Amino acid sequence: MAPNYAPQWGVVSDSVQILEALKARALVCTQCGLADTRTQVVFGVGDPRARLMFVGEAPGQNEDLQGEPFVGAAGKLLDTLLDEIGMQRSEVYIANVLKCRPPGNRDPRPDEIDSCKGYLREQIRLISPEVVMTLGNFATKLLLNTEIGITRLRGRPHSWWLGAMLVPTFHPAAALRGGDRVAGQMREDFALVRSLLDATRGERAPMERDFEPSQMELFG
Ligand code: SF4
Known part of the structure; x- marks a missing residue:
């Protein structure tokens, strides 16, 4: 059963404080097996009121060692x-679907995504960005609930959750492998x-401050 992250914040009502409380919870999370092999949890970084949010x-390996995404x-x-x-990194928010490194950088497993996706959902709800940019296949498929690959979906804006627009693009690592053509498409x-x-x-x-059970259906 998917864990419920939302209704345990007591009197804390400010979205920035709630995000900090969520981070504190993630940093000691043992909800999937990746807790046994990670060096540290990589929760996310950036402006908690960012207009643009990236999801990888x-x-x-570097992120696992440094505790920050996309180093x-x-x-x-x-x-x-x-x-x-x-724009600068300090203006945006950057997070991943999984908060802990899969050993050897293998692909995330469905059970790991199921265990972890509630953190991402709450990050997006609390930050409430105007635009979400998914980086690569895993984030795009999860957030759009689709099996269509990134090559077909990239560069197309989607009206999405909480009034945000979602724009898929390649993972930067793909551009590093794929050369000028992929980098040009990312541009x-x-x-x-x-x-x-x-x-x-x-x-x-406006931020949805009250927990909506229907939101549990988001991300599949
Ligand atoms: S990957 Fe997510 S669910 Fe698994 S231990 Fe890390 S924070 Fe918890």
């Missing part, structure tokens, strides 16, 4: 793409995100 797959070469490319649309996708943010002018859907 899972921590890699190393993939992180540098992400920073470069952000810079090209006039197009980031430019689309820039135009969406410019069009919304900072308007965002």
Whole structure:
């Protein structure tokens, strides 16, 4: 049964505080087997009121060691793409589907995603970004509840949950492997995100402060 993350925050009502409480809970999480092999939990980083949120797959070796998502070469490319649309890492929020590293960087398993996805759902609900950008197949398939691959879905904006737009793109690691063509497509996708943010002018859907049982259905 999927764990329930939401109704245990007592009198804490501010979304930033709730996010901190959620992080504290994740940092000691043992809800799946990855707790046995991780070095540390990589909860997420960035502005808790960010207009743009990135969702990747899972921590890699560097992330597992440093406790921060998208460090190393993939992180540098992400920073470069952000810079090209006039944004910095400190302005956005970055998280992964899984908060702990799968051994050897193997693919996430369905049971691990089921155990962990509640953290991501609550992160998105609390941050309530205007645009969510999924990085790669796993995040895209989970958040759009689809089996369609990233190559077909990338660069297409989707009206999504809480009034946000969702834009899928490749994982930066794929661009590092795939060369100029993939990196160029990512640049197009980031430019689309820039135009969406410019069009919304900072308007965002009001945060859903009350827990809605129907939201448990999100992410499959
Ligand atoms: S991957 Fe997620 S569910 Fe599994 S132990 Fe880490 S935080 Fe908990």
